[in-house]
Amino acid sequence: MEENKYMNPYLAGFLLGLLLLSTIYITGRGLGASGAIKSAVVAGVEVVAPSHTSNTKFYQEYSKEHEGTSPLMNWLVFEVVGVLIGAFLSGLISGRLDLKFEKGPNATTRMRFWGALIGGMLWGIGSQLGRGCTSGAALSGMAVMSTGGLLVMISIFGGAYGFAYFLRKFWI
């Protein structure tokens, strides 16, 4: 099947904006992603080492914030499962389903592997500090004009531009 072209970015942005707006109107909260990973980690640790979660401060604070329910009964977990389904369907419709390892033209496989792993790790840590990632803090924060959200947004993009030059071997 031939790969279809991507949607016009302004149209996609407009639709995403409307989706975010509806989300705020319906649920009172914005979109997100990293929170689901956090829930999954907490759930995983609870299963592997239940006594550890009840003794460690991070998990204690988490369970105090999300009282009584399993960490997986979480709005963002459901939302991210939806993202998986939605992206899969979209890839199916546009003929983009393919097991593929992507890297920059001058990057080695090894570079890309470690880059992706460490990059993911940094997001894991950074999104906890920033209390959200590009979706939960930057985009949703911008929609409600949260000072904190906008600060995270500026730092993410500013930081990325600052570091981009040093990491250009990975991508160009």
Added chain:
Amino acid sequence: MGPLVPDIISTNLNYIVALIIGIFFGMILEQAGFSTSKKLVGLFYGYDFTVLRVFFTAGVTAMVGVLGLLHFGLLDINLIYINPTYIWSAIVGGLIMGLGFVLGGFCPGTSVCAAAIGKIDAMIFIGGAFIGVLIFAEGYPLFESLYKASYIGNPRISETLGISPNLFAFLLTFIALVAFYVVTLIEKKVNKEEIRFLNLNRTNAIIAGGGILLLIFSVTFVEKKSTLLRMIEDENLVRNYPLKEMTVDELAFRLLDKNEERLQIIDFRNEKSYSEWSLPRSTLFTRENLFEKEPAQFLRYRHTDNLFVAEDELTERKMAVLASEMGFKNIKILKGGLQKFRKDILGFEPIAEPKSLDEQWLNRFRTRAKAEIPELIRKNKPAGPVKKKQKRSLGGC
């Protein structure tokens, strides 16, 4: 009034809503091309600004949309999640994520998208993200002081900068539009394509038109609350605004009537005066309550008169104008305010030589009211401020 969760949409149904919203979210991201790291990082090397276009169009659309909802009084800003501001944590976290962005080529949401269509590098990235959260969780004592430092609450940027939300929205929309134009030029240069300034084809015309519309909306969607608060500053308007009135005698009569069930008294005095004495069936209200989703529902019972009382009639009128403009029905004000009620009813001095039948009646009624109402006031347990059970939604990541 939004948000619809938890009273119109239950917490459990909200999970289904989350799933559906997620499906749309995933579809839009994938269709926009966010499922490939090469396209995502193009932003940082100047060869592909799709991310910037999608991100800012979405952000500005939603931001102006939220202003629109507030303009039409459809959303209670006190109930929606405003990301908290911990200054240093936000900056350091953001910079770490920025490094992660150029190193990993994804952010969490886009990595999920890419993994869904089979990108192996995205799956590795997600694995890394799990490890990262685990590091944070286990090393929490190390991060904690930074994590909780310089907390300044949940301010909106307009409050932080001391400007109106509309001005901020206008500026940001304007910057976004300029950025869209500039990055198109940069992109063409980097990709060595022919640069044509102001190429007005149909697509570009639609985009420019949409941008101008957003700019217009960003300044016209003034928060309803601030418009109304300015409106009641105008005393002339307030005095001439058509409002239903209730006389002190009618109030006294209805207070004495044991079968009276259709009268609610909304007391706008301060909490101290209210706790000193208050009328039976009265609830303490503040001006803010009129704009809040839950307290406001109190005024929506059908076939019930909501009598607004305050010390003076002008305050009553102001509050009643606000309420009427917010669309509440059955609002009445007490003619002359509680001042008059105290003077004419509670402190009634009978007319010495009643000349007409009316005056005789008045003497008889008010004397009875003066004797019985203080007893009712004494027995009345003040209901206190209107109750608010709903809390701000929990959000973020």
